[in-house]
Structure formats: C-alpha cells, structure tokens
Amino acid sequence: MLQPDDSPGVSVSLSTTLAQLPEGAASEAVLAIDGDDESLILTRVAGRVQAFRNVCPHAGRRLDWAPGAFLIDQGRLVCAAHGASFDMASGLCVAGPCRGASLTPVALPEIEATGTGS
Numbered sequence: 001m002l003q004p005d006d007s008p009g010v011s012v013s014l015s016t017t018l019a020q021l022p023e024g025a026a027s028e029a030v031l032a033i034d035g036d037d038e039s040l041i042l043t044r045v046a047g048r049v050q051a052f053r054n055v056c057p058h059a060g061r062r063l064d065w066a067p068g069a070f071l072i073d074q075g076r077l078v079c080a081a082h083g084a085s086f087d088m089a090s091g092l093c094v095a096g097p098c099r100g101a102s103l104t105p106v107a108l109p110e111i112e113a114t115g116t117g118s
C-alpha cells in the first residue's frame with residue numbers, strides 16, 4: 001500500500017475534503033507520495049473512507065471525467081474512459097475490461113481516515 005508523505009499543509013486540505021465527503025460518494029485529493037503529487041480517489045462506504053490512486057488498472061487512465069468528477073452507478077465507481085466498474089470499498093473491478101483487477105489502495109493516517117480530525 002502506498003504511503004503519503006508527511007506534510008502538514010496536505011493534511012489540512014485532506015481533512016477538509018474528508019469532512020465534506022458524503023456517504024456513497026467519491027472525491028479527489030492530491031497528495032505528495034514519494035515526492036510526487038498523486039491524484040487520489042477518496043470514497044466513503046459505511047462511514048469508512050478509502051483512498052486509491054486515480055489510475056485505472058485497464059489502460060492507466062484517470063477514472064474521473066473531469067478533475068474530481070467521478071461517475072457513480074448503483075453504488076459502484078465507474079471509469080469514465082471505458083466503463084469499468086469498481087467496488088467503492090475494496091477497489092476491486094467487478095465489471096468491464098479489467099474485471100478482477102483492483103485500484104491501488106493508499107494508506108491514510110488514522111485520524112484523517114475517520115474524517116474526525118480537527
């Protein structure tokens with residue numbers, strides 16, 4: 001699992017994004033990982049936030065159709081490029097051209113993952 005760099009500025013931004021993320025929704029956050037800015041997909045399912053790299057396992061494209069705008073269909077995250085559908089909690093592709101592959105999870109600090117950081 002990828003680990004974000006320890007950056008106070010990024011943490012404040014991420015905490016704000018997490019606090020505003022509704023149940024069953026997806027949002028984007030950009031975090032520094034190994035010194036490079038990475039676009040991440042944040043999802044909230046059953047109150048728990050997950051983070052994945054915004055890179056589709058099918059052809060390596062971003063999943064959003066515009067920066068931070070994700071397609072959700074019947075509780076699944078849908079890649080805007082070719083329609084692969086992903087379980088929002090696990091990142092597993094359940095339908096489409098990369099069925100059985102998974103998004104790459106990214107570890108979030110515990111206080112941020114709960115969305116209760118102050």
Ligand code: FES
Binds near residue numbers: 080081096097
């Ligand atoms: S790049 Fe996502 S389904 Fe093809």
